[in-house]
Amino acid sequence: MPTAKLIDGKAFSAKVREGVAKDVTALKTNHGITPGLAVVIVGEDPASQVYVRNKVKQTAETGMNSFHFEMPADTSEDVLLAKVNELNADPAVNGILVQLPLPKHINEAAVIDAINPEKDVDGFHVINSGLLATGGKGMVPCTPLGCLLMLQDTLGDMSGKKAIVVGRSNIVGKPMAQLLLDANCTVTIAHSRTKDLAGEVAEADIVVAAVGRAEMVKGDWIKEGATVIDVGINRIDAPERGEGKSRLVGDVEFGAAAERAGAITPVPGGVGPMTIACLLKNTVTATCRQNNIDPDTL
Numbered sequence: 001m002p003t004a005k006l007i008d009g010k011a012f013s014a015k016v017r018e019g020v021a022k023d024v025t026a027l028k029t030n031h032g033i034t035p036g037l038a039v040v041i042v043g044e045d046p047a048s049q050v051y052v053r054n055k056v057k058q059t060a061e062t063g064m065n066s067f068h069f070e071m072p073a074d075t076s077e078d079v080l081l082a083k084v085n086e087l088n089a090d091p092a093v094n095g096i097l098v099q100l101p102l103p104k105h106i107n108e109a110a111v112i113d114a115i116n117p118e119k120d121v122d123g124f125h126v127i128n129s130g131l132l133a134t135g136g137k138g139m140v141p142c143t144p145l146g147c148l149l150m151l152q153d154t155l156g157d158m159s160g161k162k163a164i165v166v167g168r169s170n171i172v173g174k175p176m177a178q179l180l181l182d183a184n185c186t187v188t189i190a191h192s193r194t195k196d197l198a199g200e201v202a203e204a205d206i207v208v209a210a211v212g213r214a215e216m217v218k219g220d221w222i223k224e225g226a227t228v229i230d231v232g233i234n235r236i237d238a239p240e241r242g243e244g245k246s247r248l249v250g251d252v253e254f255g256a257a258a259e260r261a262g263a264i265t266p267v268p269g270g271v272g273p274m275t276i277a278c279l280l281k282n283t284v285t286a287t288c289r290q291n292n293i294d295p296d297t298l
């Protein structure tokens with residue numbers, strides 16, 4: 001019997017997007033500015049295309065301009081860099097997202113480096129990761145930001161709590177740890193070589209799982225009453241549903257974890273929708289900063 005409160009990322013993300021839509025209206029009516037988000041996708045990865053379609057649709061729903069560029073998988077790095085530079089120079093574009101991963105022949109770091117940090121709504125540029133690490137005001141990566149908003153909504157003040165982030169990627173694990181540190185948590189970053197992962201997770205009041213491996217964090221590792229944020233979105237075979245069927249699971253063994261956790265995010269319907277909502281929020285933030293507008297005065 002699950003006892004954990006379900007953290008409804010889908011409902012929360014709708015609220016965040018409502019706030020974004022209000023800000024967009026204010027930017028239009030009070031400042032004559034329509035925020036613009038450019039999404040660039042290279043190649044044909046069908047899973048990626050689903051996310052991009054959702055992003056484009058939700059961008060339009062908030063009243064922002066959405067610019068969508070699909071480039072073939074054999075696009076050269078130079079051609080992609082030229083596209084990024086064109087978007088950097090375009091005043092109608094306030095935010096740029098280049099969908100990752102990129103095809104193998106393209107150097108991802110070079111592409112991220114080329115994005116104007118003020119338009120880097122993913123928060124992946126070294127300037128933005130550096131600002132996050134040093135307490136500055138940069139763009140914060142969307143997935144960790146979405147996780148933080150859900151944690152704050154669930155827990156309020158997190159001062160003194162023990163948090164563990166499982167995973168050390170530049171796009172989730174590391175920035176997540178920085179945000180938890182800023183929220184006065186005591187933070188452990190665990191990874192594939194962590195000696196006693198079960199023991200480390202068992203100590204944590206807050207668990208953020210971002211390893212990208214289906215149900216890797218076991219339910220019986222979770223401390224009684226802990227808050228669990230599951231970043232993973234893994235598609236696994238589901239033969240019980242019929243030939244060739246699949247389903248989505250997170251990085252946490254959800255059923256067993258929900259029997260011990262105080263609150264937990266589902267997959268789907270948890271972190272994923274919040275990631276997109278935070279992308280839109282970051283686009284408004286970027287638009288305000290580029291135009292010297294205080295977002296609190298909108």
Ligand SMILES: Nc1nc(=O)c2c([nH]1)NC[C@@H]1CN(c3ccc(C(=O)N[C@@H](CCC(=O)O)C(=O)O)cc3)C=[N+]21
Pocket residue numbers: 048050051054097098099100101122142233248267268269270271272273274275276
């Ligand atoms: N530069 C860049 N920035 C990204 O933010 C980025 C990226 N590249 N590459 C791909 C990943 C993946 N990603 C997702 C966002 C939302 C959902 C999402 O909303 N998922 C829903 C539905 C899932 C489904 O049904 O397929 C859910 O979890 O409920 C999923 C995945 C952003 N990414």
